[in-house]
Amino acid sequence: MHLEDVTISKAIITRYQEELLEALESDVAVVGGGPAGLVAAYYLARANKKVVLFERKLSVGGGMWGGGMMFNQIVVQDEALPLLKEFGISFRTFEEGYYTASSVEAVAALTLGAVRSGAKIYNLISVEDVMVRDNRITGLVINWTPVDLGRLHVDPLTVQSAYVIDCTGHDAQVASMVVKKMGAVLRTRTGNLEGEKPMWAARGETATVANTREIFPGLLVAGMAANAVCGGHRMGPIFGGMLLSGRRAARLILGEDEE
Numbered sequence: 001m002h003l004e005d006v007t008i009s010k011a012i013i014t015r016y017q018e019e020l021l022e023a024l025e026s027d028v029a030v031v032g033g034g035p036a037g038l039v040a041a042y043y044l045a046r047a048n049k050k051v052v053l054f055e056r057k058l059s060v061g062g063g064m065w066g067g068g069m070m071f072n073q074i075v076v077q078d079e080a081l082p083l084l085k086e087f088g089i090s091f092r093t094f095e096e097g098y099y100t101a102s103s104v105e106a107v108a109a110l111t112l113g114a115v116r117s118g119a120k121i122y123n124l125i126s127v128e129d130v131m132v133r134d135n136r137i138t139g140l141v142i143n144w145t146p147v148d149l150g151r152l153h154v155d156p157l158t159v160q161s162a163y164v165i166d167c168t169g170h171d172a173q174v175a176s177m178v179v180k181k182m183g184a185v186l187r188t189r190t191g192n193l194e195g196e197k198p199m200w201a202a203r204g205e206t207a208t209v210a211n212t213r214e215i216f217p218g219l220l221v222a223g224m225a226a227n228a229v230c231g232g233h234r235m236g237p238i239f240g241g242m243l244l245s246g247r248r249a250a251r252l253i254l255g256e257d258e259e
């Protein structure tokens, strides 16, 4: 077969453009492709919701790749074992109730699960603002990450979505944008971001699931962002709470769970 270089370029640009146009209107826009975001995207897409996920970096996986202090193993506790099985992630028992898995396999399996269930993942795109109409989130303002990195003065584009899930981890970026633009309107004790508390795995893990909820009409928060918004402890390289939180966010949107 004779290869035409320009045909390769046409194929990439055409397909990307087709898919990005599709992403402009969705049922759920997930911001952040860490473990919580990938799991939320998986369950929602599997339930036939139109899901788009925007990830700022080149690769999804967030804080999962590095395990703990770059030892690329993660720990998952008993309650989240069904999720390791759901995604086909191999695991070993360390002690009763403590399971370990390769962080690389875990990221790969969560990503493949989300994509195969129908979620569309857009990497290298940063969410830089929110759209609000009649006191409800209606979409996101997006731009290429290199525009932000290069401090280029380039206007963004917008996407529309019935729900947004903030899965941006410690920074809780989407919730922060809401506060910046709308004031202290979050459904938290102060209406503001409460800020995360010091490392305490037992409390942080329970809290991250409990704090997974709608914090502003149309905006849910999941994963570490849930604790950053609601004042939960951080928990370090144990990931059961992230997986369970992602599933809970999906279930809340699907009406299968209550706050």
Ligand code: 48F
Residues within 6 Å of the ligand: 031, 032, 033, 034, 035, 036, 037, 054, 055, 056, 057, 059, 060, 061, 062, 063, 064, 125, 126, 127, 128, 167, 168, 169, 170, 173, 222, 223, 224, 225, 234, 235, 236, 237, 238, 239, 242
């Ligand atoms: O940080 P991250 O992995 O969040 P998570 O799913 O999991 C937290 C754990 O990794 C770890 C922990 C567990 O014990 O505490 O920290 O809650 O993934 C967040 C993702 O969001 C992306 C970021 O690059 C990362 O991959 N992200 C952050 N801000 C934006 C964003 C943004 N403005 N637009 C798009 N993506």
